[in-house]
Amino acid sequence: MPRRVRHGVCSGPAPPRPPGGDPMSRIRSVLWIGAEPAFEALEVADSPHLDLAWVRDVDEALALPLEGFDALVLDAPDGERGLEASRRLLARRALPPLVARLGARDGELADALLAAGVRDVWLPDEGDGADAFARRLDRLDRALRRVPVEHAGAADASARERKEPVERVEPGGRARAAHARSSEAAAPPVECAARPPYAGSAARPPHAPGRGARGAAPDVIGRSAAMRGVFALVERAQRTSATVLLTGETGTGKEVLAHEIHRGSERRERPFVAVNCAAFPDTLLESELFGHARGAFTGADREKQGLFEVADRGTLFLDEVGETSAPFQAKLLRVLQEREIRPVGGTRARKVDVRLVAATNRDLRAEVAKGAFREDLYYRLAVFPIAVPPLRARSEDIVPLAEHFLARHGTREGTPGCRFTREATRLLLSYRWPGNVRELENEVQRALALAEPDAWIGPELLSSRLHGVLEPIEAATIEGETLRESLARLEAWLVRRALERAGGRRAETARRLGITREGLYKKMKRFGIE
Structure with a gap:
């Protein structure tokens, strides 16, 4: 199956489990944040056991739905900047475990990063390249198996103090609930079809203190x-x-x-x-x-x-x-x-x-x-x-809302216990939802009508309009083509589509693409678009 390129991110489909067991079975999707040369030097872009993605900096990373990744690796050659970048990432709710890769051995900086909530620090003398990268993820995987709570940042710390459940979306779309309390033994995963309203510490039900409100409203869900x-x-x-x-x-x-x-x-x-x-x-x-x-x-x-x-x-x-x-x-x-x-x-x-x-x-x-x-x-x-x-401005709410609608309509449709696969979750996150929450609810109801009880809902049960974002990507990918060439094909397709939707009007096309008219003219000339 060819590798896919999506929004400037190189990724490949999650591979089947290799014979003899995969040492990275819980970490199948990783986002690399940092300079492209450092990423290419690792020689892991074609790893058969990982779904890899790369962005240039923290700003680009924060624009993505980070909940879809199993781990993040921040390339931080500059110590102080790396610490600040880590803090910006860790301020994000429901962040996957973060590994910081340093450019030089610095014990004080490593301690500061760990204190801030970074899960692991990768020092330069611990090796480089694909083997070192695999060992680092294996070490992280073993740590995650021991500790059920995946983020040691301030948000989950407050949950630990209250002994609230902390939920995470596991590879394959499962939500795993673990009580945020200190424990040496990892709690067994619990598969949940729905996330309770206002789960966690960030999104509380909006009731005035002391008003005696009668329970949380079942449809008011949002953690963004x-x-x-x-x-x-x-x-x-x-x-x-x-x-x-x-x-x-x-x-x-x-x-x-x-x-x-x-x-x-x-x-x-x-x-x-x-x-x-x-x-x-x-x-x-x-x-x-x-x-x-x-x-x-x-x-x-x-x-x-x-x-x-x-x-x-x-x-x-x-x-x-x-x-x-x-x-x-x-x-x-x-x-x-x-x-x-x-x-x-x-x-x-x-x-x-x-x-x-x-x-x-x-x-x-x-x-x-x-x-x-x-x-x-x-x-x-x-x-x-x-x-x-x-809804497109609060992508963090898409998965909790979809899981809520699964639980709400599952029994009514005769298909309780259904869950979304990781691939279906990514489609939900990539779609812009012009009809907002109502459209999302209708999509979940449609999927439930096609599903069997206790089944995994994959991309094949979602509407064709959600697949539209993947069609040009598959068409733009040619065996043996470089990432740069594939991205150029996809970019040309996006420019042509924007021109078509704007009726050929250059100013409107540039506005829709979020670029200047001069930038649009340059791209049209580069891609040979009349």
Whole structure:
């Protein structure tokens, strides 16, 4: 099977277990971080027992989903810079074990690296080349077999103090849970179909202290820095009665967060009522929210209570509020100002006590500038704004969410106990998820419908659109071709695709590729693209 090249990273498929056992059976995927010459000098790029990847520096490494690797090797010839680079890596949640390779013997630096959380230090007098690299990984593998907790950084240290379970994704897609307590004997692996919400120390349920919240919401899952920031704002919103405006792309989970705000607030014992404003024409939306009097219009044979009254002393969630018309916006503004409603066809106003949470996938500031949304209403809604990031901006959350959906829908679909293989996990991480969490949930449901109970879900059970990122890579790889040549083929394909999607417009193509127009022209000339 040919080696693959993905996003400038050289990698090969995980090989079958060699006869007699593989001394690196737990370390099958390694990321090398450092200069290319040092990586090439090891002569391990074609190792039959390893899935290898290489990036130039820590910035490029931190842009990758590092959870997919079994180990990281940082080439740190410069001592102080190496220590700083190690600290930046170790600040990342759920980091695989890190090995630091020094350019010179320095006992103090080695001690500092180990104290910072580096798992092992590779000194220059311990050998170089493929054999030394294999011995180093074998040593790391044996250490991991003795110690169940894979990261000795600050994040897991706090978990050890609380005796919380720490979960890791093992090669092949298994999540292994081990109690973070000192132990000489490694605990046996536990296969889990789902990760509990807010697992670990980084992502706690956003409840105000002392509010007596009734358990963690099952769908609010996120361990990325972006979602931790959102959870912090949600916790603050739970403590206040201010109107909240949730913004973000479709499918990011705005309604789930709205429900979480209600569930942790003082109004949690009262109703939470949700309505999609885009689902109703103006006349029906007004009747739905404000109610109507008997005889207000044809067919109104009885009085109807509006959702503002249904949600009295509770929370009303207005989804897609940016889709409403100017006349309705004026009526909603009056409700927010006066805290009273007037049913359609009615003559008397009724006081309401409702906490309003609104959501939109539009940029309401831009809509205000265009005159499509009332500025005064915008400021009434955006008292407490919370921006929900798209799933592509928080790749650390993809695997926990997918595992959660496996557990949530597995029993319902008659396929409990299913897990993703390592290859399927990588496909999930490489896809951009334009439909965000909702699209991910649908993809997991589809895979479960095709799977058998307690089965491994591999790439063959995932949608063809997730495989799209691999098709040009396979097509760009030719037996005997160098890494540089393969990368050039892939880069040319990406440029042609961007040009096609932009309708041949050079400026738009450059913007999509994240390069300057001059850079695009140079690449087109180099690849012979007209």
